Amino acid sequence: MRNTRTLTRRALLGAVAVTAALTLAACGGGSDSSGDAGSDSSASSSASAGNTAGATDGAHNAQDVTFAQGMIPHHRQALEMAALAADRASSAQVKDLASRVEKAQDPEIKTMSGWLTSWGEDVPAASDSAAESMPGMDHSAGSGMPGMMDGSDMDKLDKASGADFDTMFLTMMIEHHKGAVAMATTEKSKGGYEPATSMADDIITAQTAEISEMNKLLGKS
Template identity: 45%
Template sequence: MRMRAFTNRATRTSALLGAVAATGLLLTACGAEDAAPSASATAAAPGAAASRAPAPGSFNDADVMFAQMMIPHHEQALEMAELARGRAEDAGVKKLVAAIERAQDPEIRRMRAWLKGWDRPESAGHAGGHGSGHGMAGMMSEQDMKDLAGARGEEFDRAFAELMIAHHEGAVTMAEEERRNGLDPAARKLADDVVRPQSAEITELRKILDRL
């Protein structure tokens, strides 16, 4: 009886050890399977990040020129908008000033990021500074900016409207050229975003002039 009991215990122990070993092998296999997707996902991450970066050949000279010219053009519009503080009187002018500031500052940041991603300088060296008016349609001269700064109330509103119409018309001209000749989808989209609202603002500015 003692021998049979010992044999039974040995058989149960052997079976238990076998089950433990099988479980260990199963867990090891599962662990390997779980690790595989993780390694794959880690390997895929750099590729996903690279897909968001500007790809070589995804832009052309027209895109670069558009950004290089539109940055100082937008900057001058923001300078004109800043002059409206404490000088503008017309509610329509004040509303357009707020719209210009809201739209154009973020657009400047985007264009600077593109030029950096494209490894191109922010300035092409042809603009001659914000107030020169050379090389870019609609840019104000230094004298235009001084005259605007010296105006107040209705005089300022009228001068601002007249100058901003010319400024917006210049921006629309450059944006339409980008839509015709540009390659980069984001730059072409920004050109659309310049043409539509600034064309509408030109219409509003003309209405303001009519009532002043």
């Protein structure tokens, strides 16, 4: 009788042990499965975030294209004006200003040309900076690119020298800078490509300061 009870008790304990083991295994499997699912979900989320970042990084809009295609010839004309100062200006301050214009704007032309090429857009030809190739370009803010000099202005500057050149150069460059600032302000508010809006901000800061400098050289407040 005692043997029978002992055997029965052992059988029950064994069953309980097996049940417990199975329960723990099931819980463990659920934990692993949950962990894998969480890991997969996290990886998927990271990949998704990475893809989204990649899609928006470097994004540009039509305004960015307009800015680059307009500012390139605008800068080129400023370089043409600055190049004349080396032989024609009498003021060391004017020559220094012209040199700084060249050092700042030539690299910006190269950068903007690179953007347009990478976007599959046309890079303005060098001839597009010539006033005669852009009919209607004048001093008015209503022109396609404000501040651009026309052919007559450039001819006068080319023929001037000494103090007359200094005065003419400063007067024209102030107008030219104001046009660039206006174009950059539009880019800063409507552009979508961060490097372009950043360049626009730099142009506004640098050329606004140069406008003040040139006004002082002209004896204006």
